[in-house]
Amino acid sequence: MPLADIVKKLFGPNTSFRAAKRKFRTSRIIQVHGRFGWNRYDVNSSGLVQHKDPLWHRERCVRDPLKVQLEELEQFSESHDRNTTDRSRMMLNITRDTGEFLSVLVRATGARRVLELGTSNGYSTLWLASAARASGGLVTTVEVSDFKIGLASSNFAKSGLASSIALLHEDAGSVLARAAADSFDFVFMDTDRSRYVSWWPELKRILRVGAVLVADNATTHPQELAAFIELINTDSAFATCVVPVGNGEFIAVKALGA
Numbered sequence: 001m002p003l004a005d006i007v008k009k010l011f012g013p014n015t016s017f018r019a020a021k022r023k024f025r026t027s028r029i030i031q032v033h034g035r036f037g038w039n040r041y042d043v044n045s046s047g048l049v050q051h052k053d054p055l056w057h058r059e060r061c062v063r064d065p066l067k068v069q070l071e072e073l074e075q076f077s078e079s080h081d082r083n084t085t086d087r088s089r090m091m092l093n094i095t096r097d098t099g100e101f102l103s104v105l106v107r108a109t110g111a112r113r114v115l116e117l118g119t120s121n122g123y124s125t126l127w128l129a130s131a132a133r134a135s136g137g138l139v140t141t142v143e144v145s146d147f148k149i150g151l152a153s154s155n156f157a158k159s160g161l162a163s164s165i166a167l168l169h170e171d172a173g174s175v176l177a178r179a180a181a182d183s184f185d186f187v188f189m190d191t192d193r194s195r196y197v198s199w200w201p202e203l204k205r206i207l208r209v210g211a212v213l214v215a216d217n218a219t220t221h222p223q224e225l226a227a228f229i230e231l232i233n234t235d236s237a238f239a240t241c242v243v244p245v246g247n248g249e250f251i252a253v254k255a256l257g258a
C-alpha cells in the first residue's frame with residue numbers, strides 16, 4: 001500500500017507527512033486495518049514495508065489462536081510420529097476432519113458432560129473442549145502415560161481452555177468403574193481397543209438417555225472393533241452407524257426409553 005494512503009488511513013485525509021512521520025518515529029511498527037483484518041508495516045528510512053513476521057500475522061492479526069495451536073500440534077505430531085519407533089510415545093492424534101466432526105457433534109447435541117478415553121497430547125481434547133465450552137460444559141479426559149500427561153497439561157494451559165478440561169492421570173477402566181450412572185452426555189473413545197468389550201457394561205451405565213458414544217478407528221481397525229460394535233449393534237437400546245470421516249467413527253446413541 002502506498003505511504004500516502006496509509007497516512008490518510010491512519011491520521012485522516014488532511015494529515016501532513018511531517019506530522020505523520022513524527023508519530024511513526026515513536027513506534028517502528030504500525031498497524032492498519034484492511035479488508036482481511038489487521039496488517040502490520042515496518043517503518044524504515046524508505047517508508048513502510050509489509051511486516052514479515054508470519055507468526056504475528058497468523059496469531060495476532062488474522063487467525064484464531066486456538067486454530068493456530070491446533071495447526072502447530074498437527075505439524076508437531078506428524079513429524080514426531082514419523083521419527084518415533086516406540087509406539088507408546090507416538091501422539092496418534094485423530095485427523096483434523098475428525099476434530100471438526102466431533103466439535104459439530106458436541107455442539108449439535110448440546111453435550112456438557114463429555115468424557116474422552118485416551119488423551120495423548122490433548123489434540124482431540126482441544127476440539128472437544130472448544131465445543132463443550134460453548135455451552136458451559138466440561139471435558140473429562142483420561143490418560144495413563146506420564147509422558148503424555150505432561151504434554152497435554154502444557155497444551156491445555158496454552159490453549160486458554162484449561163478451565164473446561166479435567167485431565168485424569170489414570171487407567172480409563174478405573175474411571176469408568178467409579179463414574180455415576182447417567183453421568184455423561186458424550187463419550188469419545190480413542191484408547192486401548194482390546195478393552196472396549198469389557199468396558200461396555202460400564203459405558204452403557206454411565207451414558208444418559210440421548211447420550212452419544214463415538215469410537216475412533218472403525219474403518220482403519222475394523223477387526224479390533226468388530227466385537228465391540230457387534231455388542232452395541234445388537235443392543236436394542238442403541239441406534240448406531242459408522243461415519244467415514246478420518247479413521248472412521250462408530251457412533252451410537254442411547255435411545256429414548258432405554
Ligand SMILES: C[S@@+](CC[C@H](N)C(=O)[O-])C[C@H]1O[C@@H](n2cnc3c(N)ncnc32)[C@H](O)[C@@H]1O
Pocket residue numbers: 091092093094117118119120121122123124125142143144145148170171172173190191192
Ligand atoms: C490414539 S492415542 C489418543 C489420541 C488422542 N485422542 C488424540 O487424538 O489427540 C491413545 C492414548 O490412549 C492412552 N491409553 C492407552 N490405554 C489406556 C488406558 N487403559 N487408560 C487411559 N489411557 C490409555 C495411550 O497412552 C495413548 O496416549
